[in-house]
Amino acid sequence: MKEFNLTLGVMEALKVLPFEIVSxxxxxxxxxxxLVKDGTLEPYTLSGTTVVLYFKREDDERYQQYxxxxxxxxGQIEIVLDVDIIAKRGNVFAEVAVYTGEEMKCTSxxxxxxxxDSINNAETHVSGxxxxxxxxxxxxxxxxxxxxxxxxxxxxxxxVAARYSFLEGMTFTTLGDRLDFIESKTExxxxxxxxxxxxxxxxxxxGELEFLVDNVWKRVSGMEPHxxxxxxxxxxxxxxxxxxxxxSASKHIKESxxxxxGKYIKFDDGxxxxxxxxxxxxxxNGSSGATDIRNTWTFPALFVDNNxxxxxxxxxxxRLGSETQTSDSFVIAGSTRAVPTPSxxxxxxxxxxxxxxxxxxIDQHLLAxxxxx
Numbered sequence: 001m002k003e004f005n006l007t008l009g010v011m012e013a014l015k016v017l018p019f020e021i022v023s024x025x026x027x028x029x030x031x032x033x034x035l036v037k038d039g040t041l042e043p044y045t046l047s048g049t050t051v052v053l054y055f056k057r058e059d060d061e062r063y064q065q066y067x068x069x070x071x072x073x074x075g076q077i078e079i080v081l082d083v084d085i086i087a088k089r090g091n092v093f094a095e096v097a098v099y100t101g102e103e104m105k106c107t108s109x110x111x112x113x114x115x116x117d118s119i120n121n122a123e124t125h126v127s128g129x130x131x132x133x134x135x136x137x138x139x140x141x142x143x144x145x146x147x148x149x150x151x152x153x154x155x156x157x158x159x160v161a162a163r164y165s166f167l168e169g170m171t172f173t174t175l176g177d178r179l180d181f182i183e184s185k186t187e188x189x190x191x192x193x194x195x196x197x198x199x200x201x202x203x204x205x206x207g208e209l210e211f212l213v214d215n216v217w218k219r220v221s222g223m224e225p226h227x228x229x230x231x232x233x234x235x236x237x238x239x240x241x242x243x244x245x246x247x248s249a250s251k252h253i254k255e256s257x258x259x260x261x262g263k264y265i266k267f268d269d270g271x272x273x274x275x276x277x278x279x280x281x282x283x284x285n286g287s288s289g290a291t292d293i294r295n296t297w298t299f300p301a302l303f304v305d306n307n308x309x310x311x312x313x314x315x316x317x318x319r320l321g322s323e324t325q326t327s328d329s330f331v332i333a334g335s336t337r338a339v340p341t342p343s344x345x346x347x348x349x350x351x352x353x354x355x356x357x358x359x360x361x362i363d364q365h366l367l368a369x370x371x372x373x
Contacts, residue, residue: 012038013109024118035075043075058090264301272372282361294348308340308370315363
């Protein structure tokens with residue numbers, strides 16, 4: 001017998017905790033109710049009275065059932081719930097009514113409980129330790145699917161052709177079999193490559209493939225891993241790659257810069273290139289019939305010696321005689337000359353038969369190549 005103990009107020013509602021009853025528990029749910037006047041818990045005397053409980057199910061069916069007074073002085077009653085009251089699952093609301101003869105004396109506060117079905121019902125299966133052989137069922141379904149593909153595939157020349165591998169010299173039963181074969185070979189090749197190269201991880205960062213070698217992530221960027229380094233696929237051996245690296249190491253730019261005298265680039269191998277655009281030659285030198293126009297270029301960086309080659313080409317503008325024109329729009333009937341030192345170079349243009357005059361100038365682009373170390 002399941003017993004539920006309740007204390008209900010007659011003049012004042014008290015806190016009553018909800019409880020639950022199973023619909024299949026027939027004639028086994030007993031309510032032990034104590035009626036009190038109010039929150040002082042003073043018993044409501046039931047001497048000379050009759051007590052009836054009224055129930056309302058969730059389907060709006062209503063029932064009444066007489067209770068047994070177990071202690072009139074203490075306001076105590078009990079009732080074993082009838083089957084009809086708990087026959088339907090859902091919420092059930094109830095109240096206690098106290099009668100003196102035919103006249104209702106008072107009613108208690110409303111209380112309620114929930115009726116649920118037992119888990120054990122017609123839908124319950126008997127458990128066991130034997131699991132269904134899902135793998136066998138999957139194999140059976142795959143076989144059926146393969147047969148369907150084979151039957152349909154023969155009518156499609158493209159699918160039939162795709163089952164044949166020229167490299168392997170064999171025809172696979174289904175296209176899926178061929179793809180599985182390719183995948184297994186590719187995976188084996190990758191695993192072997194990773195093992196041989198000592199690679200312990202692969203990831204993609206910023207769209208580039210990286211390998212974890214000796215706890216250092218190295219980016220491929222179009223290169224292939226080789227041992228603890230990477231080399232260009234164009235090189236057959238690691239020795240070729242190392243030689244290429246050694247050769248390239250001395251061709252890196254060591255330093256570059258610019259100032260009022262032009263621009264310079266220093267390379268690791270000691271080479272230095274200096275340049276300036278539109279360097280103005282405006283100093284007249286020589287006598288009538290044998291003049292040149294010149295200027296001294298101070299290099300933007302110092303060369304180590306005077307073993308320097310200076311190239312001069314036409315600049316943006318020139319003024320000869322009284323005319324202003326671009327220097328590459330005419331031909332100077334003469335020659336250019338450059339006399340360098342580690343820090344400067346006298347650049348001049350000589351013009352046969354025509355003298356330069358005061359106010360004349362020629363702009364030239366200059367390029368000097370030498371060594372900085």
